[in-house]
Amino acid sequence: MFQYIIKRVIQLIPVIIGITFITFMLFLVVPGDPVRVSLGQHPDPALQERIRHELGMDLPWPVRYGKYLWNAVQGDLGKSIETSEPVTKRILEAFPATLKLATSAMIFAVFFGIPAGIVSATRQYSFADNAFMFMALLGVSTPIFVLGLILQLVFIRYLGVIPGVGYGPGGWASFKHLILPTIALGTIPLAMISRMTRSTLLEQMKSDHVRTARSKGVKEIVVVYKHALKNALIPIVTVIGNYFASLMAGAIITEKVFSWPGLGTTMITAIEKRDMPVVMGVVLFMALVFVVTNLIVDISYAYIDPRVRLK
Amino acid sequence: MTQKKFNRTVFRRLFRHKLAVIGLSIILLMIIVSLFADVIAPDPYSMNLDATLIPPMKQVYAAKSKDQFETKKYIYEVSDSEESYYKIVGKRSENVLFEKLGNALEIKLPDGKTEFVPLNSKSLPPGYEIIGEADDLYTFRSTKSVLVMEHWYRYDSLGKHTKNSKEVVSGELVDVEWEDLGVAYVVVDVESGNKRLHPKGASDLISTEIESGPMKRPILGTDNAGRDIAQRLVHGARISLYVGIVVILISLIIGITLGALAGFYGGWIDSVISRFTDIMFAFPGLLFAIAVMAVLGRDLFNVFIALGLVGWPPIVRIIRGEVVALKESEFVEAAKAIGAKNKRIILRHLLPNMLAPIIVYVSLGIAGAIMSEAGLSFLGIGVRPPMPSWGSMINDGFQHALDSPHVWLVPGIVIALVVLAFNFLGDGLRDALDPKLKI
Numbered sequence: 199m200f201q202y203i204i205k206r207v208i209q210l211i212p213v214i215i216g217i218t219f220i221t222f223m224l225f226l227v228v229p230g231d232p233v234r235v236s237l238g239q240h241p242d243p244a245l246q247e248r249i250r251h252e253l254g255m256d257l258p259w260p261v262r263y264g265k266y267l268w269n270a271v272q273g274d275l276g277k278s279i280e281t282s283e284p285v286t287k288r289i290l291e292a293f294p295a296t297l298k299l300a301t302s303a304m305i306f307a308v309f310f311g312i313p314a315g316i317v318s319a320t321r322q323y324s325f326a327d328n329a330f331m332f333m334a335l336l337g338v339s340t341p342i343f344v345l346g347l348i349l350q351l352v353f354i355r356y357l358g359v360i361p362g363v364g365y366g367p368g369g370w371a372s373f374k375h376l377i378l379p380t381i382a383l384g385t386i387p388l389a390m391i392s393r394m395t396r397s398t399l400l401e402q403m404k405s406d407h408v409r410t411a412r413s414k415g416v417k418e419i420v421v422v423y424k425h426a427l428k429n430a431l432i433p434i435v436t437v438i439g440n441y442f443a444s445l446m447a448g449a450i451i452t453e454k455v456f457s458w459p460g461l462g463t464t465m466i467t468a469i470e471k472r473d474m475p476v477v478m479g480v481v482l483f484m485a486l487v488f489v490v491t492n493l494i495v496d497i498s499y500a501y502i503d504p505r506v507r508l509k
Numbered sequence: 510m511t512q513k514k515f516n517r518t519v520f521r522r523l524f525r526h527k528l529a530v531i532g533l534s535i536i537l538l539m540i541i542v543s544l545f546a547d548v549i550a551p552d553p554y555s556m557n558l559d560a561t562l563i564p565p566m567k568q569v570y571a572a573k574s575k576d577q578f579e580t581k582k583y584i585y586e587v588s589d590s591e592e593s594y595y596k597i598v599g600k601r602s603e604n605v606l607f608e609k610l611g612n613a614l615e616i617k618l619p620d621g622k623t624e625f626v627p628l629n630s631k632s633l634p635p636g637y638e639i640i641g642e643a644d645d646l647y648t649f650r651s652t653k654s655v656l657v658m659e660h661w662y663r664y665d666s667l668g669k670h671t672k673n674s675k676e677v678v679s680g681e682l683v684d685v686e687w688e689d690l691g692v693a694y695v696v697v698d699v700e701s702g703n704k705r706l707h708p709k710g711a712s713d714l715i716s717t718e719i720e721s722g723p724m725k726r727p728i729l730g731t732d733n734a735g736r737d738i739a740q741r742l743v744h745g746a747r748i749s750l751y752v753g754i755v756v757i758l759i760s761l762i763i764g765i766t767l768g769a770l771a772g773f774y775g776g777w778i779d780s781v782i783s784r785f786t787d788i789m790f791a792f793p794g795l796l797f798a799i800a801v802m803a804v805l806g807r808d809l810f811n812v813f814i815a816l817g818l819v820g821w822p823p824i825v826r827i828i829r830g831e832v833v834a835l836k837e838s839e840f841v842e843a844a845k846a847i848g849a850k851n852k853r854i855i856l857r858h859l860l861p862n863m864l865a866p867i868i869v870y871v872s873l874g875i876a877g878a879i880m881s882e883a884g885l886s887f888l889g890i891g892v893r894p895p896m897p898s899w900g901s902m903i904n905d906g907f908q909h910a911l912d913s914p915h916v917w918l919v920p921g922i923v924i925a926l927v928v929l930a931f932n933f934l935g936d937g938l939r940d941a942l943d944p945k946l947k948i
Binding site: 228335344348350447470492 | 784787788789795799800803804883884887888890900914917918921922
């Protein structure tokens, strides 16, 4: 197991370097000189040159990439052009809100998705099964922002049970503010988890060990939960993990819809202000979170299913 | 089984798939609509800042007031309940609730404040005076000698307005019929048939004229810039389809080339391509597209690039897997044996055998591209305004999302419907072509 973890972590290094390289190259080609933009309409050429030198922008790009990578390893992602704050600080301030949203969305998706999948699989082609699966399809096809706005319309404007959008005052009072973004962000993983649960459980129900258990006279409920579901959980866990990672990116849109003060909002504001160091930092950070989460998923997958380690 | 027979079987299976047929019909409708977009919706761009955020199916009147500034007003009815909402777009762009309290109007402003406007001569426009008032009746009259008008409005117990009136024009009593539009009255001279529009509300008791009769009835209302939503929706279909097709083409070209190279040649070529694909997979798709758009700036062409760059890695994996599986098969051996070149083997022997996953992926990929474009445009980093993409239409309605849901709701439903249609078709195609495909 330990060897497997080491192997996976080592495999990750080129990927992370690749991510930093692609991010760096992407932002190298930004049209418009950021120094000129920040200095206004008629910049002093000497001053411009000095700032350029201070920022290290007169160096060739491989050197700049090396510096960027070295600084990034030390947690320095540059400074915001707009506020001169360190980008890392901005990211760490905004990240907890995004993490909170993504976690609660995932809890919501698992809490409702697995039972829905079990019901669908055990009562295949029943009304409940068809209804769940149609809703799952609808959930996958509805863009997050449309779903979010519909939720706002229903629960904020017409029913008035939710006070409004935004992060809320904090503590328990902001729990109500969390509900709608959670549903909006959690619906796609909910749909995927319920579909995955249904299909893997159905597969398991046809397997030999389930037939054996049944022929022994084991009660149906025990067959489903103990014999079939336990085996079906492995692919479900993978789906959960993979979706948790991509939720971070999905949160960008949800955060805009619900004025949620997370990484997505930070990024979109930075794009509007053309504050590229912040945009670059958030992109890199989110990609790293994505990769690391996927790594954790893989490791836990290997922990649950020893066959994976041997591949 | 011959090719012809296979094709027929596939079509038969596809048409037996009900949802796929529904999906296909929606897609065909979308294609027809986008082909004839210019004919169906000739004017998706013209703005009318005097008639913004008008709800669906409301009759819009262009009225010219007779005051010295000759301001034009757009008036439409919002509701005809006891407490009438009225909205005079252009003059006031918010909903105001008003109630007549005998000799004053109580106006509830959207910020929660209440404003009382007394119905006395001071609040009336120059040239008008109140000549009588009661709980259920008030009358005002122009003091101008040229045109003396007298209206009376009677409220019954339910707050409905009785539909009769007398009008005194130059001292003569003329029968008029009038219709209550909630925000205004259309006054029709019975004898001559002339129509005039009278807005309600103390500050608007100015005699106005219908300029050109009822103007238009925007089926789906207008957006925050007064543009016709229905027309923009039609053009949005064209843009979505355009994005879907171009993006999938870019992704296919990159994906098939790299996938076939990696799978066919193996070795270091495979390693390089596979590692590069892995790195691309390490970016969540939408995040990478957002980053590219942030760098390149908002434009339809840049949307193609951003989403095309995001779309190819899954194709590489599919194609590589298929090529690896197929290249050991007998027909490839045979082609090699008769001296076919690698290029010919890939293009003429391997690719046609991978059409099933490619076709399925195209359908699902178009759905994904349409959804991603909508997402980018919603974030304000997609197509450049005023291009009517469905996502940017939703962004247009975002500021007034809860007051005027019609602006974003219809494009939102249409996106969901179209994405659903492509997903249905994709599922149907998979079942028809090869049920064992795992895409």
